[in-house]
Amino acid sequence: MLINAEKGISGWIYDIQRYAIHDGPGIRTLVFFKGCSLRCSWCCNPESQKFGPEMVFFPDKCIGCRRCIDVCPFKAIEVKDEILYTHRYFCEQCIIQNSGNFPCSDICASKARVTMGSLVTVDYIVDQVTRDQWLYKHSGGGVTISGGEPLNQPQFLLSLLKKLKENWIHLAIETSGYGKWDDLKNALTYLNLIFFDIKAYEKSYHINLTGKENDVILRNALQLNSYLKKQELDIDLIYRIPLVPLYTCNEENVYQILDFIKNKLGGGKVEFMPYHRLGRGKYQSLGREYSLSELKPPSNEVVQCFQHAARERGLEVVTL
Ligand code: SF4
Ligand code: SF4
Incomplete structure (x- = not known):
């Protein structure tokens, strides 16, 4: 942010x-x-x-809307038995590509995914x-x-x-x-x-x-x-x-x-x-x-x- x-x-x-x-x-x-x-x-x-931003995921806040899956440019989020798994390796590339603005945290209304770190x-x-x-x-x-x-x-x-x-x-x-x-x-x-x-x-x-x-x-x-x-x-x-x-x-x-x-x-x-x-x-x-x-x-x-x-x-x- x-x-x-x-x-x-x-x-x-x-x-x-x-x-x-x-x-x-x-x-x-x-x-x-x-x-x-x-x-x-x-x-x-x-x-x-x-150093720099990170995407943080709080599973207990997730309401299962799956909007994050739709917007993730790397298809890094997988659902297994109704539980979301994030392949973090791709998030590193996401930082570079999106300058620290993560599409998944931008769209997550329940704040289950948030961007940790702000340049202020x-x-x-x-x-x-x-x-x-x-x-x-x-x-x-x-x-x-x-x-x-x-x-x-x-x-x-x-x-x-x-x-x-x-x-x-x-x-x-x-x-x-x-x-x-x-x-x-x-x-x-x-x-x-x-x-x-x-x-x-x-x-x-x-x-x-x-x-x-x-x-x-x-x-x-x-x-x-x-x-x-x-x-x-x-x-x-x-x-x-x-x-x-x-x-x-x-x-x-x-x-x-x-x-x-x-x-x-x-x-x-x-x-x-x-x-x-x-x-x-x-x-x-x-x-x-x-x-x-x-x-x-x-x-x-x-x-x-x-x-x-x-x-x-x-x-x-x-x-x-
Ligand atoms: S957008 Fe947020 S609330 Fe919806 S599935 Fe993804 S993490 Fe869960
Ligand atoms: S940080 Fe980027 S790569 Fe990682 S889950 Fe979110 S949108 Fe996908």
């Missing part, structure tokens, strides 16, 4: 959520950028990972999020830029942050740290709060977990830390550690991260992010397999144990 993309700087987002209370202080609006270079198998927003202008987002400015003011809230990875669209990000700051809005960002230092540094001019993910300390372990090395992430954490101190910038920095059983949630990995924060970053605030299953259904809608279907969230005892380990190292544990 293209929304005023011809006017001004534009970028890909997949959602704008109002009235959020978890990703920063007060009542906030979350702007979700689309596209991420990492592939964490526990990701609860798989629709955020791919900065002005469009500013117009949307400033509607709740009175709420931000009275709750101490603001706007959080999330993803996907916001640093993957640096020009769009900077332009958006600048315009929002002109409206005196408290600004937060959630980043995996996997981006260029200069882009992160430029964003600091406007930010009030940074959530910086550290998923693993060992390089090979990080590759296994995410598909990418973590050199750039750890280097950015070091540069960010020293830059904030040197410039005496009043930006709140919270390191986020995901606790995913069998993946990140083990003593060796978490202690290595905590020691890195304590010894190399000079301490600071940490927030533990226990794994949850809320994103499970989204994988099916995207035609992808969810490999963690048997995984259970960590117990409260486990989370508290790591919180204790952080406090023992002199770190401040944050629970938002």
Whole structure:
């Protein structure tokens, strides 16, 4: 979907959520950028990972009108025992041929097929999020830029942050740290709060977990830390550690991260992010397999144990 993309700087987002209370202080609006270079198998927003638009199918909303079958240029939709199956391979070609406007989602009146991802202008987002400015003011809230990875669209990000700051809005960002230092540094001019993910300390372990090395992430954490101190910038920095059983949630990995924060970053605030299953259904809608279907969230005892380990190292544990 293209929304005023011809006017001004534009970028890909997949959602704008109002009235959020978890990703920063007060009542906030979350702007979700689309596209991420990492592939964490526990990701609860798989629709955020791919760059550009995707067709999403929600079978429970389908009323069986079969209009999508008629308009699909690739005959990619098949009916077996009254159930619709989509051969996703063809949808990739459909993106190219139709510039992100999927005929099936355009015609589906029940919203069983929707296009996930919109190319929008900065002005469009500013117009949307400033509607709740009175709420931000009275709750101490603001706007959080999330993803996907916001640093993957640096020009769009900077332009958006600048315009929002002109409206005196408290600004937060959630980043995996996997981006260029200069882009992160430029964003600091406007930010009030940074959530910086550290998923693993060992390089090979990080590759296994995410598909990418973590050199750039750890280097950015070091540069960010020293830059904030040197410039005496009043930006709140919270390191986020995901606790995913069998993946990140083990003593060796978490202690290595905590020691890195304590010894190399000079301490600071940490927030533990226990794994949850809320994103499970989204994988099916995207035609992808969810490999963690048997995984259970960590117990409260486990989370508290790591919180204790952080406090023992002199770190401040944050629970938002
Ligand atoms: S157009 Fe929508 S509601 Fe109709 S069959 Fe296709 S997916 Fe189902
Ligand atoms: S996205 Fe395109 S190829 Fe895929 S089912 Fe829809 S119309 Fe067919």
